Amino acid sequence: MSNCIFCRIVEGSIPSVRIGENDAAVAFMDIRPIQPGHALVIPRRHVENVIDMEPAEYDDVMRLVHQIGRAIDAEWKPPKVGLAVIGFDVPHAHVHVLPLIKTSDITSGRILDGTLQMAPVEELQRTGALLRQRLV
Numbered sequence: 001m002s003n004c005i006f007c008r009i010v011e012g013s014i015p016s017v018r019i020g021e022n023d024a025a026v027a028f029m030d031i032r033p034i035q036p037g038h039a040l041v042i043p044r045r046h047v048e049n050v051i052d053m054e055p056a057e058y059d060d061v062m063r064l065v066h067q068i069g070r071a072i073d074a075e076w077k078p079p080k081v082g083l084a085v086i087g088f089d090v091p092h093a094h095v096h097v098l099p100l101i102k103t104s105d106i107t108s109g110r111i112l113d114g115t116l117q118m119a120p121v122e123e124l125q126r127t128g129a130l131l132r133q134r135l136v
């Protein structure tokens, strides 16, 4: 869908700090990170909800989520690596993968209420490069 920001990121017509991909999934840094290292993993195909994915797409998305999560854990050694699927903001299925320092990092509503600050692109490139080198 040409009016979907995540489809345009997949196509490359909107820039992103891409950190990984496979046949059906793409991972890039969230521009409004809750914590440094906050990434998004999305299916290449436009589907609104994660349950709309075909099983093989879901497997590719979750395999990339697993790789990114392990890279986050290796790089920042947070108390937890959290996953969240919400999706009220952008109607293209996406999985948040991020270091969790405290429970409220992912439950506070900051992820949706618009109070998260955009990170400078240099910071996203720096944290994205750290994750890319950790991917195996």
Ligand SMILES: [Zn+2]
Residues within 6 Å of the ligand: 001, 004, 005, 006, 007, 008, 045, 046, 047, 091, 092
């Ligand atoms: Zn889309």
